[in-house]
Amino acid sequence: MPGYDVTEPRLRCVLPFEAAPAEVRLLRRATVKQLSRWGMPVAADEAELLVTELATNVVKHVGEGASATLILEWRGERLRLEVHDKSQAVPAVSAADCDEECGRGLHLLAALAADWGTVLTAAGKAVWCEISTGTGRACRRIARAAEALEQYQGASGGIALPGRGRKAGLEESAVELIADLLHWTTARGHDPDDILDRAQMHYEAEGAAA
Structure with a gap:
C-alpha cells in the first residue's frame, strides 16, 4: 500500500505537511485513517492528540509555512510518532503557567505518551513520542x-x-x-x-x- 512499507515486524507511514492550522487538521485525519488501516482503533484518539501537539509546535516555534514531515511507525507493542522539521532549536519543558498555554505542550506530551524525546538530524531535528499498543x-x-x-x-x-x-x-x-x-x-x-x-x-x- 502506498505511504508505508513493511520491514521486519514494522509498519511505517511518511506524511509530509506544511506548518499551518489547516494542514494540522488534515494531518490529524490522515493519522486516524492510517491507524484504522493498520487495525489500531484503540490508539487512534491518543495519536490524534499527540499529532496535533507535535504539529502545532512546528507552527508556533518553527514558523507557519515551514515544511515538516510526520512519520508513523508501529513496531511490536509501540506506536512511534516523529515530526521532523528544519530547525535545530530543541524544545524544553518549562514550568507550567496557568495564564499561558505556551509551554504546556511538552507537559501534555509527557503526560499522554509512554516516552518522548528530541533528536538533532542533519537537516534539523525530530521530536518523537511513543504510545503503548500491546498486551498489558x-x-x-x-x-x-x-x-x-x-x-x-x-x-x-x-x-x-x-x-x-x-x-x-x-x-x-x-x-x-x-x-x-x-x-x-x-x-x-x-x-x-x-x-x-x-x-x-x-x-x-x-x-x-x-
Whole structure:
C-alpha cells in the first residue's frame, strides 16, 4: 500500500505537511485513517492528540509555512510518532503557567505518551513520542499515569508527601491535570464533554477486554 512499507515486524507511514492550522487538521485525519488501516482503533484518539501537539509546535516555534514531515511507525507493542522539521532549536519543558498555554505542550506530551524525546538530524531535528499498543496496556497506563502525576506535581510546585499525604497530593494533581487537559481541548476548539465521553469509552472498553 502506498505511504508505508513493511520491514521486519514494522509498519511505517511518511506524511509530509506544511506548518499551518489547516494542514494540522488534515494531518490529524490522515493519522486516524492510517491507524484504522493498520487495525489500531484503540490508539487512534491518543495519536490524534499527540499529532496535533507535535504539529502545532512546528507552527508556533518553527514558523507557519515551514515544511515538516510526520512519520508513523508501529513496531511490536509501540506506536512511534516523529515530526521532523528544519530547525535545530530543541524544545524544553518549562514550568507550567496557568495564564499561558505556551509551554504546556511538552507537559501534555509527557503526560499522554509512554516516552518522548528530541533528536538533532542533519537537516534539523525530530521530536518523537511513543504510545503503548500491546498486551498489558492497562498496567502500563497506570504506571505511566503515576509517573506523569509525580512529574506534574513537581512542575506545578507541589510538595511530595509520604504515605496518605502523598496519595492525596497525587489525587489532587490528577484533578488538576484533567482540568488542564479540558482547558487545552477547549482552546483547540474541541468539546470537553466529548473528550471525557471518549476517554470513558476507552476506559470501559479496555476494562472489558482485560
